[in-house]
Amino acid sequence: MGAARTVLLVTDDPALGDVARRELDAAGYAVGVARDGLAAERALAAGPPDVLVVRMLLPGRSGFALAERAKDLSGGRTRVVMLAAAPSAAHRDYAFAAGVDILLPDPPPPTALLDAAAGPSARIGRPAARLTPAR
Numbered sequence: 342m343g344a345a346r347t348v349l350l351v352t353d354d355p356a357l358g359d360v361a362r363r364e365l366d367a368a369g370y371a372v373g374v375a376r377d378g379l380a381a382e383r384a385l386a387a388g389p390p391d392v393l394v395v396r397m398l399l400p401g402r403s404g405f406a407l408a409e410r411a412k413d414l415s416g417g418r419t420r421v422v423m424l425a426a427a428p429s430a431a432h433r434d435y436a437f438a439a440g441v442d443i444l445l446p447d448p449p450p451p452t453a454l455l456d457a458a459a460g461p462s463a464r465i466g467r468p469a470a471r472l473t474p475a476r
Contacts, residue, residue: 345371347390348458351381351407352424353399357448361394368455378402382410389415392458396447397425397432405439412440422457424449 348370352358358374365372373390375381378401385393385407393411395404404423411419423436424447436444443457 345369346392346458348372348392348394349375349381349384349390349411351375351378351393351395351399351404353377353396354448357424361449361454364455365458368459370458378404378407381407385410385414389419391418392420392422394422394424394454394458397423397428397436405435405441408436408439408441420458422454 346369348365350358350361350365350372351374352361353376355376358376362372362374370392373384375384378399380401381395381399382402384390389411393407395407397404399407404425408421408423411421417440420443421441422443422445423441424445425432425436426447428436428444433444445453445457449457
């Protein structure tokens, strides 16, 4: 069996972080946690994860900047899942332009985070006419 897929979970909400970490751990992911954008940037610099789960708005560095950084460091291979409470259309567009693959509500519904981490590489959260596979 190969190494566990890695997830960097970036949230400043300790309750969400604990629940999400337990869910991802139980599914076999190797999970690292950062509580703010600056800690996440340091973790990314140490080596990009297979999956980045990041809140849109964070202290220290935005989720948008972290999405771009993860994509740059991984050559586009890191799957980026962004959590946002009530994103505007402009925020959604900016998230996808920054490299976000999947945009989920914050907090995410049960199993949505696992589905996003393991699911098909398709951009979710866009109008149907704009769905494009992520590469």
